[in-house]
Amino acid sequence: MDEVIVNRARQGDADCFAEAVLAVKDQAYSIAYCYLRNPENAMDVVCNAVEKAFANIKKLKDPKLFKTWFIRIVINECKLHLKREKKWSILEEAESFGLQPANWDTRLDLDLLLSQLHPVDRSMIYMKYYLGYTLDEISTLTEMPLGTVKTRIYGNLKLLRQQLEKKEAYL
Secondary structure, three states: OHHHHHHHHOOOOOHHHHHHHHHHHHHHHHHHHHHHHHHHHHHHHHHHHHHHHHHHHOOOHHHHHHHHHHHHHHHHHHHHHHHHHOOOOHHHHHOOOOOOOOOHHHHHHHHHHOOOOOHHHHHHHHHHHOOOOOOHHHHHOOOOOHHHHHHHHHHHHHHHHHHHHHHHHHH
């Protein structure tokens, strides 16, 4: 992210703000979609985040942290949206992770297991394995200690693997 552009945006240049947001829009949308699993809701949340970021850009202290700051706004908007709606679609969740189980029964099992994860845990797994974020970046974005992020990601992956293996052992 070009610091000059972010600094100009902080000074009120709307075109520079738009350029800065365009640089992170795809990742912002992916994270919003991971949380909400609905393209329209994800787009609405990103739009709300753009409005909030534009209104508060002068509060950004370090231009180097624009991406982290903006993604954090998106995550907070997702949490607000979830509190309002509390709607979850189990079958869309596995697809958001790019998982394609071999048969319908396995897919339903996986969908059920994923749906039982906390939304933050699902999003951390998505950020790590599909968006390529480092554990440090996930820690910053979720405002959790690095050790907690590691524990939650790897613990949930281990749990999912064990539950799927247990299910397959009974077949």
